[in-house]
Structure formats: C-alpha cells, structure tokens
Amino acid sequence: MPKAKKSQAKPKTKKAPQKLRQQVAALPVRLSEGGQIEVLLVTSRDSRRWIIPKGWPMKGKKRHEAAAIEAEEEAGVLGTIQDKALGHYRYSKQQADGREIGCRVAVYAxxxxxxxxxxxEKGQRQMQWVRSEIAADxxxxxxxxxxxxxxxPP
Known part of the structure; x- marks a missing residue:
C-alpha cells in the first residue's frame, strides 16, 4: 500500500524588522536669567508638532557638525556643539506618499x-524656549x- 503524502505546509515567514534610518539632531540649550536650563523647540513643517532641529547626516560632515547645521537652518541658532551624543531616540517619519519609515536620531547638545x-527656514516653523521639563511634556x-x-546644565 502506498504511503500517503504528507502535506507540506509552507513555513510561516516573519517580516524582517525594518532597518532604522539614521538621523542627527541638535538640542539647543541655554541658561535662563534665573539659572534654569532652557531648550529650544521648533515645530515640524508638516504636522506642526514640537520637535528639536534634526535632519539626515551630511556627506563630508561629522554627525555633530550636521546637527549644528540643522539647528542653524531650522532655528537660527549658533553655538558650541558637543561631539558626543547625549543619547538617541526613535520615531516614525511620515513620507509624502503616506509610508512611514523608522528613524533613530542621535542627539547632540x-x-x-x-x-x-x-x-x-525662518517663518516656516514656530519656536519657543522652555524649561527642559516643559519641553519633555x-x-x-x-x-x-x-x-x-x-x-x-549646558
């Protein structure tokens, strides 16, 4: 008697995790007259949510240098940029076609x-200096x- 063929179920494939795109950001900081740390937030151009100046790494520039350039272009601020990142954060960037891409952002003070x-980008964004704990909210x-x-402190 012939053996029954086993049905070969296709193995379930898991979607490979999407590779995060790398971005850089500047965290503009200053001390208020009262000695409290303030950070400069700007609004994104599309969603108008509060963010810090950020963008893509730039060819021929170190990451912290690119972050400083983003702060100048988006917020009109200059200063001394730290060459070591304070930390990183992740977010989903909405593309014009509706797709979202995952980004990991290195933040430089x-x-x-x-x-x-x-x-x-003057006039394209709102800006405000706020205490760091307010910015966090x-x-x-x-x-x-x-x-x-x-x-x-800076």
Whole structure:
C-alpha cells in the first residue's frame, strides 16, 4: 500500500524588522536669567508638532557638525556643539506618499551663544524656549521626552 503524502505546509515567514534610518539632531540649550536650563523647540513643517532641529547626516560632515547645521537652518541658532551624543531616540517619519519609515536620531547638545535675525527656514516653523521639563511634556516621542528629563546644565 502506498504511503500517503504528507502535506507540506509552507513555513510561516516573519517580516524582517525594518532597518532604522539614521538621523542627527541638535538640542539647543541655554541658561535662563534665573539659572534654569532652557531648550529650544521648533515645530515640524508638516504636522506642526514640537520637535528639536534634526535632519539626515551630511556627506563630508561629522554627525555633530550636521546637527549644528540643522539647528542653524531650522532655528537660527549658533553655538558650541558637543561631539558626543547625549543619547538617541526613535520615531516614525511620515513620507509624502503616506509610508512611514523608522528613524533613530542621535542627539547632540548645542550650547547656544547666538540667535540669528535671519535663517533658511525662518517663518516656516514656530519656536519657543522652555524649561527642559516643559519641553519633555510638549514633545510626542517618548524616548526624546525621557532624554529631555535627564539633561543637565549646558
């Protein structure tokens, strides 16, 4: 008697985790007249949520240098950028076509020494200096919020 053929079920395939795209961000900080740490938040251009200046790494620039350039372009601030990241956070970036891509953002402290009168994205975003604990409540990314709660003096 011939043996019955075993049905060969196709193995279930798991979707490979999406590789996170790398971004860099500056965390502009200053001391208020009362000696409290303040951070500069800007709004994103599309969703208008509160964020810190960030963007993609730049060819020929170190990551912290690219972060400083983003702060100048998006928020009109200059200063001394730290070359070691304070930390990282993850978020989902909404693409124009509706897709989302996962990003991991390295955050570099920028001790602000100058606020420019004119810069590349002036008028495209709102900006506000706030105490770090208030900034932590305003941003939507949980890991960024935790990072803001842990920062020390510039």
């Amino acid at each position: 920028l001790n602000v020494t100058e606020e420019l009168a004119d810069w590349a 305003l941003v939507q990314e949980p890991e960024l919020s935790l990072l803001l709660r842990k920062i020390g």
